[in-house]
Amino acid sequence: MHTLPNGIIFFERGWLSSNNVLLHDDTQSILIDSGYWTHAKQTEALIKSALQQRPLSKLLNTHLHSDHCGGNAQLQDTFPNLETLIPPGHASYVDNWDAAALTYTPTGQHCPPFTKTGVLHDGDCFKITGKSWRIHAAPGHDPHSIIVFNENDGILISADALWENGFGVVFPEIEGLSAFDDVESTLRVIERLNPKLILPGHGAAFTDVKGALWRARTRLEQFRNSPEKHSTYAAKVLLKFKLLELQKSKLIDYREWARSTQYLQILHKTHLNAMSFDSWFIEQCKSLEKSKACAVNEEYIVNIN
Ligand SMILES: [Zn+2]
Structure with a gap:
């Protein structure tokens, strides 16, 4: 203090x-x-x-x-x-x-x-x-x-x-x-x-x-040096921010929100991403889980911290 x-x-x-x-x-x-x-x-x-x-x-x-x-x-x-x-x-x-x-x-x-x-x-x-x-x-x-x-x-x-x-x-x-x-x-x-x-x-x-x-x-x-690092950071911040608000969500509802979020769509398309939006979305969620910001399974995503 x-x-x-x-x-x-x-x-x-x-x-x-x-x-x-x-x-x-x-x-x-x-x-x-x-x-x-x-x-x-x-x-x-x-x-x-x-x-x-x-x-x-x-x-x-x-x-x-x-x-x-x-x-x-x-x-x-x-x-x-x-x-x-x-x-x-x-x-x-x-x-x-x-x-x-x-x-x-x-x-x-x-x-x-x-x-x-x-x-x-x-x-x-x-x-x-x-x-x-x-x-x-x-x-x-x-x-x-x-x-x-x-x-x-x-x-x-x-x-x-x-x-x-x-x-x-x-x-x-x-x-x-x-x-x-x-x-x-x-x-x-x-x-x-x-x-x-x-x-x-x-x-x-x-x-x-x-x-x-x-x-x-x-x-x-x-x-x-690596603008894709900033894009990944931005995507994770937007996803985590929504998760802080929702605390717990069905994965399909959360994905619907992500699909309708313009900045996430732009971030997915940046750097010639060959992955589909849904696969990219899951990859970001898994990455958030790895850094202990959420827990994710087939059905739900839950905020941690
Ligand atoms: Zn601000």
């Missing part, structure tokens, strides 16, 4: 929901990211218990993946005066809700529709408990992602741009758009900020930033 300055609460969640950070003082409270929709009630309970009777005043999303903003609708219901600020890149798709452009349809995930009241630009700054938090653009994992840096205490909310062990799937690469250079430029931004402590989008808080940057760059180099 890392000791955080007064007014900062880090909620480390399971992998289905992103972590949440709550900043609060006597006059305002700001939540960064709201988790996955199936955990929305739990997110609400965590916030309410931390704020006692006070309302949540602002909600910021680092990016609009379903595991980072799935609780937005619930929190907007609970706190009617809540301001919701998002990165500008996808703002128009939120205003005219477009589940395909927001990637919920192609990933086979769900996010209850929410509204926004404003956007977060690179360089924007806000103050809370007398500390300055600055927004930095952090493309790569998602072209529109931002990270948030506390300039007084050197604390970085890194979203999925940097974890203790790696970083999130580089989603534009799935669609054939090159984005590995963006990942590297974002790692350079983080290096330049020189944070003392990182509160990542998933996993525990950590202080060994040098080590994390080294591991991220090593991983990035592997992906650059």
Whole structure:
């Protein structure tokens, strides 16, 4: 456990929901990211218990993946005066809700529709408990992602741009758009900020930033040298994410979901895969089983961990 300055609460969640950070003082409270929709009630309970009777005043999303903003609708219901600020890149798709452009349809995930009241630009700054938090653009994992840096205490909310062990799937690469250079430029931004402590989008808080940057760059180099490694990683992440949601599924239902998931179809076709979709799907499931992420038999697939 890392000791955080007064007014900062880090909620480390399971992998289905992103972590949440709550900043609060006597006059305002700001939540960064709201988790996955199936955990929305739990997110609400965590916030309410931390704020006692006070309302949540602002909600910021680092990016609009379903595991980072799935609780937005619930929190907007609970706190009617809540301001919701998002990165500008996808703002128009939120205003005219477009589940395909927001990637919920192609990933086979769900996010209850929410509204926004404003956007977060690179360089924007806000103050809370007398500390300055600055927004930095952090493309790569998602072209529109931002990270948030506390300039007084050197604390970085890194979203999925940097974890203790790696970083999130580089989603534009799935669609054939090159984005590995963006990942590297974002790692350079983080290096330049020189944070003392990182509160990542998933996993525990950590202080060994040098080590994390080294591991991220090593991983990035592997992906650059063998893009099929990134494709396999992406496929496994999408499959595991759904399994975290379902916990247990009939294998035929799970396969139906996979067949109808556009990104899995693209990933199967990448690198001239000669295997049929169904054989490839089973191979990915077996590989997840080998890494102890699930158990699979003729009839069922069950999530582990
Ligand atoms: Zn993400």
